[in-house]
Amino acid sequence: MNAVGGDGRGGGSASGGVEAVPIQDASLTAFYRDMTTPERHTFWACAAGWCLDGMDFMIYPLVIGTIISLWKVDPGTAGLAATVTLLASALGGWIAGFAADRIGRVLTLQITILWFSFFSLVCAFVQNFEQLLVARALLGLGFGGEWAAGAVLIGETIRAEYRGRAVGSVQSGWAIGWGLAVLSQAILFSALPPESAWRWMFAVGALPALLVFYLRRHVKEPEVAARTRAAAAATGDRPKLWEIFSGPILGTTILASLAAAGCQGGYYAITTWVPRFLTTERHLSIVSSTGYLAALIVGSFTGYLVGAWLADRLGRRPLFLIFSLGAIVVVIAYTQLPLSNGLLWVLGFPLGFFASGYFSGMGAFLTELYPTRLRGSGQGFCYNFGRGIGALFPALVGFLSERIGLASAIAVFAAAAYGLFFVAAFALPETRGRLLHADT
Numbered sequence: 001m002n003a004v005g006g007d008g009r010g011g012g013s014a015s016g017g018v019e020a021v022p023i024q025d026a027s028l029t030a031f032y033r034d035m036t037t038p039e040r041h042t043f044w045a046c047a048a049g050w051c052l053d054g055m056d057f058m059i060y061p062l063v064i065g066t067i068i069s070l071w072k073v074d075p076g077t078a079g080l081a082a083t084v085t086l087l088a089s090a091l092g093g094w095i096a097g098f099a100a101d102r103i104g105r106v107l108t109l110q111i112t113i114l115w116f117s118f119f120s121l122v123c124a125f126v127q128n129f130e131q132l133l134v135a136r137a138l139l140g141l142g143f144g145g146e147w148a149a150g151a152v153l154i155g156e157t158i159r160a161e162y163r164g165r166a167v168g169s170v171q172s173g174w175a176i177g178w179g180l181a182v183l184s185q186a187i188l189f190s191a192l193p194p195e196s197a198w199r200w201m202f203a204v205g206a207l208p209a210l211l212v213f214y215l216r217r218h219v220k221e222p223e224v225a226a227r228t229r230a231a232a233a234a235t236g237d238r239p240k241l242w243e244i245f246s247g248p249i250l251g252t253t254i255l256a257s258l259a260a261a262g263c264q265g266g267y268y269a270i271t272t273w274v275p276r277f278l279t280t281e282r283h284l285s286i287v288s289s290t291g292y293l294a295a296l297i298v299g300s301f302t303g304y305l306v307g308a309w310l311a312d313r314l315g316r317r318p319l320f321l322i323f324s325l326g327a328i329v330v331v332i333a334y335t336q337l338p339l340s341n342g343l344l345w346v347l348g349f350p351l352g353f354f355a356s357g358y359f360s361g362m363g364a365f366l367t368e369l370y371p372t373r374l375r376g377s378g379q380g381f382c383y384n385f386g387r388g389i390g391a392l393f394p395a396l397v398g399f400l401s402e403r404i405g406l407a408s409a410i411a412v413f414a415a416a417a418y419g420l421f422f423v424a425a426f427a428l429p430e431t432r433g434r435l436l437h438a439d440t
Contacts, residue, residue, distance in 0.1 A: 023433055104226075228372040264387055
């Protein structure tokens with residue numbers, strides 16, 4: 001299957017005629033030193049957005065134990081709320097990606113931020129699990145849409161020689177948001193009874209999004225996207241929703257979707273259930289488990305930064321292959337070996353490192369696989385198809401845990417997902433340094 005390049009409607013691998021630039025300076029911070037003002041504004045706006053996305057999504061895994069206890073739901077049903085959020089985000093991401101190609105990256109971004117901020121607040125006022133399920137599903141539409149529009153925006157704004165590091169560094173904002181969610185949990189569950197603390201968690205998750213919305217109003221549309229959209233309007237040849245499933249683009253869409261499904265399925269299987277694993281199978285309290293989650297988060301943040309550097313240093317594919325194998329090894333050790341709590345705490349760092357760092361290459365990789373006129377649709381669909389399939393994993397882990405235990409269920413689904421990621425990434429071409437051109 002041939003990949004689609006960033007320079008038109010067709011393409012191939014980097015060695016098959018797609019224009020690419022050499023990486024002259026592969027140091028991690030080179031991209032930031034050489035940024036223009038528009039690049040810098042876009043970088044910080046998107047980094048803040050990823051941070052808020054991470055915080056909003058990770059709130060539910062942190063309160064899932066409280067929800068189970070208060071509303072007497074079984075683990076499989078509780079995991080369903082995480083699954084529904086991700087399924088809705090898959091749909092929202094595809095729609096938002098298509099909208100980004102039709103109405104612009106920045107406008108789509110503003111709409112999705114307002115959407116998921118509002119429904120995060122709604123989650124704080126629900127009265128039963130069914131209402132929470134609906135609210136999380138509606139939040140997911142904006143959650144997935146924000147990633148789709150933001151990833152295309154920064155991928156097109158940053159120059160080719162710095163794209164991997166810049167987009168990957170933005171991805172590290174997710175770990176910061178995760179850390180803010182854990183910090184909020186430690187403070188709120190220490191100061192308030194569980195019956196009200198979980199509601200304040202969702203309320204806090206809604207507040208910072210307004211600041212990001214304000215910042216993003218000042219970010220300009222990428223020139224390459226604006227020119228392409230103007231040309232499409234002039235000729236009447238606007239992108240179609242199903243166009244990414246036709247011609248040579250179809251092969252890229254299938255493989256990229258499978259890669260996204262594998263990398264996200266493994267991640268969500270781990271991050272949704274590790275907090276519950278620590279409190280039930282390791283018998284830690286919610287507050288005492290904070291240190292273990294902190295090790296996981298620090299490892300995740302470090303993984304994002306190292307992954308961002310490796311994405312430009314080694315390439316996108318080597319990053320994916322190395323980290324998927326590392327994640328399989330570490331998650332099996334974390335859940336299956338009879339480790340002391342001290343060793344488990346130490347192992348949290350490499351678990352977070354390998355289970356997160358490959359995301360640093362995904363945004364740039366998907367940006368580089370598609371021509372400009374279909375970039376939002378292609379990137380939005382593939383990544384969020386992965387979310388949709390990955391969305392099944394939290395619920396499946398929950399249901400299987402009733403038969404074989406939570407630790408084994410996490411290991412089974414995480415290893416299967418990362419195996420799929422490895423195979424799909426191996427079949428896709430390298431895209432490091434690809435130039436993006438307007439389709440005119």
